[in-house]
Amino acid sequence: MKKKIRFIFSAITILAFLSGCQKKEMNSSANIYYTAIESGTYYEGWANQLQEQAASYGFAFDAGYAENSVETQDSQIKNAAAEGCNVLLCGLVSPDTVTAVKAAADHMPIVFINNAPDNSQLKKDRYIYVASDEFMAGQYQAEFILEQFQDKDVINLAILKGPKGASGTNGRTNGLKRTLKASGKKINYVFEDYAGWNTETAQELIALFLKTGSPVDCVAANNDDMALGGLAAFEQAGINTDSILFLGVDASEAGCQAIAEGRMDFTVYQPMSAQISAAIEAAGKLAAGQSIQEIEGASEDGKYILIPFEKVDIHNVAQYQ
């Protein structure tokens, strides 16, 4: 018995000692690798901003573009792990490959950005996701709609969604629908389809929808491009859109311009820089083996850092142009 207890004690002591060593070892500076989904201005912009932010912290930074290939991403991550990176920033090519990505990352903690992994794949202070609060985007849209249609009991709503299953699609749509449902108003979803973030698709779909002649009070899209596509369909059909609300997300250049022109009514700004700084800060913490809890927007379960959106309408659109 005594021996056993002594053994356990010594085991604990040794473990404590080892873990102590480990912590010390990890107390070095972060060496970050960013694997982006694909090349192109959007993600290159991300990479540049991430690099700037990393430099301001004094972290080493390198980036690679997976070009939508799961294999490329996998080999990039393996290389990074072999070359001594100690934290990974990962824009998942596919949310289905999280397990493979984690395996490829070996010892590295991962900060997921751009594309959400499944909640169950995340782990407190180890595998985290930094993103905008998608639900909030939908919620803001719903709040705007409810504000505009305060005196209406029935609202006819057309929804243009992103790709099926995408985290932005689900979060934004759920935020919109649940907030509307909670209002107690009768919401008629006169149209709801996936337009894959795409203006042309959105336009085609809405054009088809318009043939049904269903009444519509507003068109809420998961992003500005689709909202603009919907708007274009209305305009092409020669329908007066003054009384119809067009809502998007992203506060893209075109979207802001449309709002400024009074064609679109509402969008929400996704503060990319806030996401980027949060991602780099989180990467630093994870590389040092620390908790992300102190970072603003960190969720209680330690798996998420959610950056709030900002509302954009005709009154403040100028700030975002």
Place this chain on the structure above:
Amino acid sequence: MTKKRKFISIKIKLLGTLLPIIFAIVITLIGLSYFVSKSVIKSDAHKLLQTSIESQASEIEAWLNQNLISLSMAKQTLEQMDFDDKELQSFLDAYYNFDSNYPEGLYVADVKGSLFQSKPEKDVDLRKPNENGNYINNGDFAEGESLSDEEGWIFLTTLEGEASADIQDKTLSIGIINEGTVDYSIQLVQPGLPLQKGATYQIQFDAYADANRAMAIRVTAPDRDYQTYLNNTVVDLTPEKQTFTYSFTMTDYDDANGRMEFNLGASGSIAGIQISNVSLTMTNQPESSSTSQNSTSSDITQTEWFQDGLTRVNMDFTNAYTNEGGKQVISACGMLRTHSDDIRILSADLSLDKISVYVSSFIKMEDAESFLINAEDGTILAARDTSLISQKLSESEDVFMQGIADKISKNELGLTEMNGNISVLEEVAGTEWLLMSYVPTQTIYKDLNQLRNIMVLFGIISVLILMLLLERIVHIAIRPVKRLTTVISLMTEGDFTIYSESKSNDEIGIMSRCVNKFIDTMRSMIASIDNVSHTLHGQADNSNDVSNQLFQASKRQNQSMKELNTTVGQLSISVSEVAQSATTLAALVEETKNDGDGMNGKMKETIDISQKGKEIMWDVNASMQNINRSVQQLQYAIDDVGNASEEITDITKVIGEIADETNLLSLNASIEAARAGEAGKGFAVVATEIGKLAQTSMDSVNHIDTLVLEIKKLIRDVIHLSKDNVENINNSSVLIGNAVKTYDNIFENIITVGDLAQQMMQKVNQVENVAKDVATISEAQADSSQTILASSDILVEQTDNLMMNSETVAKESKELTTSAEELETQIKTFKV
């Protein structure tokens, strides 16, 4: 120390300490492992439930997606091919019974209400009955048809069945030789009966048998794997003709090839059978089902699927609803992309049955149940208990259901424990559906309780075993100590006859061996002390006797000395008297001399005086005789004293030796007692006392010796002096005798002579001189007898001392005896 201590054995102390500790440890261990197992089991159950529901949800999702994909492909084809109506119809017809998930195929409808619907490639040709409504050909056996061809009735035998049949007088008779092994070994059948879906049919026939027996009838579908429309029915036949009537309903589809069967084989009898008037009639028309094509436009555009299809282009699912056929379905629908302004909706109905299977059967956990719930309105879409389907959760009276409704409205989907159930909700992606799984906590705790019981049992058994083992171990370990304790206890009471037996090689072994050694030492020591004390006792007795003898002897000596003293005293008085007499004589002689001149006158006087002198002379002579005797007595007495003294010296020598030995013994005893330690302390005191006594005895003996020596010396002196005395006295006596003789002569001469006065005078002078000498001698004699007296006094004193000392010796030797006895008694308390 004086306080009485309660005896608590080491065993009880050990067990009393160890058992509670072991008990506490076992309880702690079991408690700990129980709680750890509990949390593990619970979390496993949670995980399992979570996994189960996730897999169910993904099964459903996959199923939905798969259907959606195949339907989307159909839609894409339609959009690209731009069919005209006829082509469209044939395209849709291809989907009829194409996929088991949507066997009814596809619908295409436009806002104007026209509907295109998949239809079976060809309708089943159902022939008409005869004028009586009987679908059976030659049912009344009016024609004597062939029973072996494919037309009308057919008679068959197989599997060892042997029989014959023929038609006569509108009756079919069957004779049986061998009934065969199965009921269809002998068979009368009529295939090709047209049976319409939804219709109810009646079978009627007359039959009897040669003896009581049974046969079986049924209506089957040879084209549909011989499934039965009329289930196998046993008909009991009697020799009396009876009419039998049966009916059945076609539920699933039309069938132009129904088959009426009479089965006569393997029924336990070979009695012949007669059958007549067989008819199959339709008693209930099927509900008109072919209205779809002609349905009014308003109906179609108001359907769930059409309305829902208007809200999207890509195919997606409607909520569950009940379709026109009365079935619970979901429809996949969407607008077709057409070039015309026409809006067309493509749709297909998917039965919820398949989803129900996923919901009710794809649960991976024992006792767990699932519901599929429409999150929008809280309706149950699928459940194992079909009565729950279509119910609204919020309207349920079940508290648990209401709790779930509450959770859904709050969008709390995680795992919760509620109303004795662990429940979890999972969204089915791409739908508004929530899959809910729950398992009674009882199920999980059942295992846990079993585990707990096993653990408690194990704990009790292990505690019992440990108790037993410990008790035995302690008992065995303590046993030598107990034995040793008994040995030591007995030893304390002085019993050294026992040995402690211990062969163990531990401290207890060493202890008991040491005790044995100690016992051996003690035994030999006590034995030697015992011996010594015995010897001592004997010697003390001896010394007592001897000292008593000494005392007696000294007492006697004392007495003798006293007697001697008295004698010496008398002697001295006598000597003094002699001296006085001699002096008086001398004075008389003087007078005589003086008076010699006046002899005449004085002769008479002289004669008188001489007479007197003569008498005195005789007296002196007598006295001398006395003295002589006394001296002789004295000499005897002195001899006695000398002898006694010699004896005393001998005795004291013996006492001295004894005392020496005693002293030596006491020394040895002291040494042994010191070796014996605490036990020997009492004995040491006695030994010391004895030593002291021996020393005192020695001292006394030495003293006596000295005294005796002095006495001897004095006696020797006395003897010497008394010898001188005796000589003197003898001399005196001789002289006195001479004087007496002379005096007699004088006296004779006096009487006769006057002349001789001169002579006489001379003679008187001589007498005077002699008298003077006698006086002198007597005085000296008196002096020496005084000295003798003084010596004798001293002697008496000394003998008194001697007596006292020998008394002391006697007393001490008595004490010595007592001590020796005491010692003996004490030693006797030891048992060796």
